[in-house]
Every structure is written in structure tokens, then in C-alpha cells.
Amino acid sequence: MINDSSFILNSLLQKLSFIFIPVISFLYIIFLIYTISFFDNTFDFTDGSYYWLSAKYISNYSFGVSQFGHYTGLIYALAQKSIYLSRIFGAILLFFSAFYLVYHLEYFLSKAESKKVNKYIVVLLTSFILFYYGNNFNLGLSYNWLAFLSVIIFAGGLLSLLNNYNENIDSSSWFNIFYSSLGIWLAWNAKPTTAIGLFLIYILFMLFYYHKFSHEKIIKITKYIIFSLIFLLTLHIIFFEGGIQSYFNQYVIGLNAMDILGGHKVPISQKIVDLWSKYVALFSFAFNNTINIILLVFTVIIKIVIVAMTYFKTKNNTWRKYLSWITYTTFLLAFIPYGKTLYLSELALLLLYVYSSILIVSIINIDIEIITYKQQNNFSNFIINKLQLISLSFIFLIFPLTITIGTGNSYDKHMFKFSGFIFLAVYIILKSSLFFKNKISVSIIIMGLFFGVISINKAMNNPYRMPESVFSKTYKTILLTDNNTLNLNSKANKYITSLKEIALANSWKKGSLLIDLTGMTPGAALILGANPPGSPWLFGGYKGSIKFAEFSLKHYTGKNLENAWILTSHNGLSKINPKMLNNLELDFPSQYTKIGSLVFDYNRKETHHLWKPN
DSSP states (O other): OHHHHHHHHHHHHHHHHHHHHHHHHHHHHHHHHHHHTTTTSOOOTTHHHHHHHHHHHGGGOSOOSOOHHHHHHHHHHHTTTOHHHHHHHHHHHHHHHHHHHHHHHHHHHHHTTTOOOOHHHHHHHGGGGHHHHTTTTOOOOOHHHHHHHHHHHHHHHHHHHHHOOOSSOOHHHHHHHHHHHHHHHHHHHHOHHHHHHHHHHHHHHHHHTGGGSOHHHHHHHHHHHHHHHHHHHHHHHHHHOSOHHHHHHHHHHHHHHHHHHTOOOSOHHHHHHHHHHHHHHHHHHHTTSHHHHHHHHHHHHHHHHHHHHHHTTOOOHHHHHHHHHHHHHHHHHTTSOTTOOOOGGGHHHHHHHHHHHHHHHHHHTHHHHHHHTTOGGGHHHHHHHHHHHHHHHHHHHHHHHHHHTTOSSOHHHHGGGGHHHHHHHHHHHHHTOTTTTTTHHHHHHHHHHHHHHHHHHHHHHSOTTOSSOTTSOOEEEEOSGGGOEEEEOHHHHHHHHHHHHHHHTTTOOTTOBEEEOSSSOTHHHHHHTOBOSSOSOOOOSSTTHHHHHHHHHHTOOSSOGGGOEEEEOSSOTTOOOGGGGGGGTOOTTTTEEEEEEEEEESSSEEEEEEEEEO
């Protein structure tokens, strides 16, 4: 009777999956299209504007640790210098690179079972890209965006190499090697710390899967990756730099500039310790609860029963399977931190905890998994396969950390953008278990999609540094930078329109220099189609902001700074004192005329003054 009901349940689940998964996949694609339709409803006067200015004017700047603007600039040019189309192009690149990665992941997982890849499952698994846009709906093609893309590309290249491990290097292998190299190269230009992390992951990967490749092939792959990186560096220097000496000087000067700014006040080690403390605190909270202890004791009792059934050679394997299921379930339930409030922004931390819980449960219960599914005669292969999947899941677990290291934010909050990698790590762990892989692993996919949709909807209602949701009433707003048109809310539209009117009424010409000393409004340069000298953004609010501004403007090698217009704010929270201009031999304010003032009332309230050189 139990066998019949189990057969009926499995048949029903298969039929539901046959209909349900394609429908959900279709709805997911519709949701992506719906989300993209709001990509022109946002404008960030701060970070987002800095990203676009870097994309447009990166060749004007003689220093910088991150060179992401060269590559986002290519996308901007291909998108006909349209901010809206560039955002769409960026989303498409993330989606298809993620699809390639997940396809090869699913191919690797299915190959062991001699199954075909379910492309609907692959589509759903790509939902992990939603978490990037779910982070306050920040749509700029930033260095974080490029770092995210680079890690996806690198991971896809590694898995494709794993799936195609013939001894000879054929055309397919060449493509995968170059594809992996491209990921490392883009990471280096986005965030050098990410590239270093990917290099370490490459070493780990080859150690974990050494048995899949011969010693000679590992040397060949490594040699060709290095060759590809040199090739990409050469192309970069030819098309973007003024020689190899100039290229490396930029990094040296860029590091000095960051040191002057004093942006990262908390050391990396302290941020890792903080993340670890929060992670350990979840375990401590869970196992100080009575209910968790009761569940743990109940799990031990059931496991003793299973071991006893095995010892006394009980033939009823169906009951043993059900008891094993109960053991796994109650053990997992014992890890739940009952009574603790967790928020969506803590999703990355929660997923790390879930991953650890499932891993601990799987390792401790590996004996009943072997017994229940009769793996005694296949013990060594079973253990090897499980270790392979665990090692792969661990690599996916540290992917988001490679992007996160280097940020000024706390790591647990920043990793929220890249939570999808941790979802995939959990998915791999579940697929490594004979108890879970055919049932709960699909649930994780649906759960990931659910959280992704919820997070992005929440972000659209509370977008990054915007006072209103993207669904609020919008007005057609034209920026002078390449005549970009966006649909923006009333506050953004009012400021942009007023600033343009003041400038154009006083003979402003697109492409003129604008020194923005408000410290937080690089968007003004985008609005006016200006060319900001020295740096796309003179960062305000830092201990070394004034020295950084002087440093940046002194390194400007273009037109004379005497011709630059000035934007100041006497009551700005992050303003830069305009007296610093006198250190650059700019006689301010006597050689300038204040042509207008306007109120910036967007995500903060301050008055801006526009000055024209006499």
C-alpha cells in the first residue's frame, strides 16, 4: 500500500512538473520584460551618474584603480549612447551569460544521472540575476555590475571546461578557455580584488577536479589562460591606453588617490569578522532554544531506530526510507532560529546559514543515506561524487565574496546583490543528496524565483537614492548628454529642467568643463552634457575630499581649467569648500559670475549655485 501511494505521488509530481515548470518559466520571462519597461524611470544623481560619466569620458582621466568605464563605454556606444538602451543591454548580457553558466551547471549535474538538461529549469535558475536589480533597483553599468558579469562568465567557462575534458584542446576547449580568461580580465578592470579572488578559485577548482584533467592538460589550460590574458591586455593598451608604462602608472596614481580620499575606514579583516560573528550568532540563537533541542533529540532517537533496523536486518526498506526522510527533515527543522526576525536584506546571511545547515545534516546522515539507497557496494564512488558536488558548491559559495571584498559597505548587506550564487550553492548541495535531489531541489528554484521577484518589486517601490517609486507619475525629461530621454518623477524633472534653463540662458555649450563642488551631484554634468575635469565625481563627505579634489584637478591634462564653470552649494551635506580652487590658481569667486541658484530637493535638500567664468 505504501509503495502504491509512493508511486502515485511521484507520478503526480512528474505530471505537475511537466506543466508547472514551463508555465512558471514563461511567466518569469514576462516578469523580466515587465521589469525592463521601467528601466527609464530612474535617475541617480550620485553613483549612477558617476557610472555613466565614466562610460562616456573614461579616456579623459589619467588615473584610476578601476577601469570599468572602458568596457561600459563600449556598451554605451553600441547602444547608440542611450542610457535606457544601455541598461537593457546590460540586463541582457547578465541574463544570457547566467543562462550559459546555469546550463553547464545543470549539464554537469544531469550527466551523472544520464539525464537530458531541462532548459525550463535552466531558465528558472537564471533568476539569481534578479537579486542584483533587487538591490534598490540600482541600474547603472557600474564596476559592481561588471564584476558580477565577470564572475558569471568565469564560472560558466570553468564549468564548460569541466563538461568538455577531452585530453586534446579542440575548438570548443579554446572557446571555453578564452571565455574563462575574459571573465578574469573583466574582473581585473572592474575590481582588481575580484580578479585576485577568481585566480584563487581557479587554483581551488583545479585541485578539487584534478582527477578530471591530466597534469599536462592543466598546464596547457593555465598556459593558454595566461596567453589570453596577455592578448587582452595588449588589445586594451592598443585601443585604450597610451602605452604600457602609462597603463601601470594609472594604477599607482589611482591607489594614491584612494589613499588620499580615505574611503575605506573599516579594514577588510574587520568586515569578515563582523560577517562571521553574525553567521555564528544564528547558530548560537538556534541552539539556545528549547524547541531546537527537542527536535535534535527526536532526530537522534529516530536515527538509532534506523541503525537498529539495519543491525537486525529488517527487510522493510520502505519504512526505513520514510524514517530516514523524517530524520533529515527533523534535523533540518532543528536548525531553524525560531523567534528571530530576519529581513530580506539579510537574505545572503540567511542563505549561508541554510547552506551550512544542509551540509551538516548531509554529512552527519551520510550513513543512513548509504543504507537507505543501498550504496554499500558503490561506497567509494558515492563518496567521491558527493565530495565533488560539495567542493563545487563551496566554490559557488565564495563567488559572491570575491565581488564583495573591496566594498565600503558591510559584507552581509552587499552580498545581497549576489545571493543567487548562494542559492545555486544550496541547489548543488541538495542535488548531492539522494533524499533531496529529485524533489526539494526544484522547490529551491521556485523559492529563489519567489525571493527574487519579491526583492525586485520591493526595490522598485524604494529605488536607490530616489524619493519616490518607479511607479510614480513621470515626466519626459531630456538630458543634454547625447540628448538622452528618461521618464522621471516631478522632483528630478524640476531640478533637471531648472539647471538646463539657467545654463542655456547664459550661453552654455555642451562639452564645456564643469567643476562640481557639491560633492554629491555628478548628475549635474550629465544634465548639462558637461565634461567634468579630473574625475567624473569629486567625492564629497570623506576625510580627504578636499585633497582628493585638488589631486584630481591637478592631474587634468585637457583644456584650461580657467574656462570651467563651477557648481557649488553653501549648505550641502557633502560640499567641497570652493576656496580649494585658489590652490589651483583659479581666482574664485572674483573671476566668476553667479548666474543662478536652484534648490536640489530630491533625496536631500540643499541649494546649488552655478558660476560662469568671466
